[in-house]
Amino acid sequence: MTLLERNPKAQTAWLGELPVTSRYTYGLAGERFFRAIKDEGTILGTRCSNCERTYIPAVLFCERCMNQLDEWVDVGTTGEVHTFTLLYENYDGSPREKPEIVAFVKLADGGLIHRLDEVDPEDIVIGMQVEAVFKPKAKREGSILDIAHFKPIGQ
Ligand SMILES: [Zn+2]
Numbered sequence: 246m247t248l249l250e251r252n253p254k255a256q257t258a259w260l261g262e263l264p265v266t267s268r269y270t271y272g273l274a275g276e277r278f279f280r281a282i283k284d285e286g287t288i289l290g291t292r293c294s295n296c297e298r299t300y301i302p303a304v305l306f307c308e309r310c311m312n313q314l315d316e317w318v319d320v321g322t323t324g325e326v327h328t329f330t331l332l333y334e335n336y337d338g339s340p341r342e343k344p345e346i347v348a349f350v351k352l353a354d355g356g357l358i359h360r361l362d363e364v365d366p367e368d369i370v371i372g373m374q375v376e377a378v379f380k381p382k383a384k385r386e387g388s389i390l391d392i393a394h395f396k397p398i399g400q
Contacts, residue, residue, distance in 0.1 A: 249366050251333045251344075258338045277317070278303040282392060283385040288377065290353050292316040301355035322377040323398060324352040329361060329369055350375055350395050359389070363396035374398045 271279055274291060281289040290299040291314035293307035299318050306313055329348035334340055346369070348361040361375065375395040385391035 249331065251331070257334060272305070274303040274305045274314075279387045279389070279391075281319075282379070282389070283387045284382075286322070286379045286382070287319050288322055288352060288357075290318050290320050290355065292318050299353035299355070301352040301357065318353070320353045322379075323374060324350040324356060324376075324395070326361065326369060326371055326373045326375055327351040327356060328371065331366055348375075348395065357389070357392075359392060360394035361396070362394040368397075 278289055281287045288301065289303055290301040291303040291305070292299045293310065293312050293314055294316065295312050296307055296309045298307065298309070299320060300307075300314070301320060303317070304314065327349040329346055331344040331346055332341065333344050344366060346361040346364070346366055347358065348369075349358050350356050350361075361369070362378075374397070376398050377392045378394050378396050379385070380391050380393050
């Protein structure tokens with residue numbers, strides 16, 4: 246069995262209910278971050294000049310020195326695959342026709358966990374350069390899913 250094959254004996258689901266409701270609010274940094282994705286098709290981070298770090302997703306305070314961050318940086322739409330995994334089932338437990346690839350894409354000093362597509366899992370290399378593929382502007386909603394997926398550069 247290679248790393249890209251699923252262990253057929255692995256547990257596939259845990260059934261139960263969680264009586265939890267939640268509401269996610271973007272906050273000030275998140276709102277600007279998601280508006281840039283929606284309106285401009287760009288990925289913004291915030292930079293801490295003390296620590297020389299650029300946070301993706303953008304945050305208002307540096308986690309290292311607690312400096313308030315007001316320097317916004319367009320980091321572009323390309324990054325590199327830091328790690329990835331394959332999903333063989335849909336969220337409802339039904340099998341997928343082909344595995345979905347989920348990757349941590351490193352951007353500046355942070356990154357995004359997102360779908361990776363337009364690549365065969367066998368061809369993925371840690372460190373490979375990928376670019377964001379945005380939904381058409383009219384279909385964007387201010388969500389991380391306005392980025393449809395990442396794909397290898399040059400494809
Ligand atoms: Zn800092």
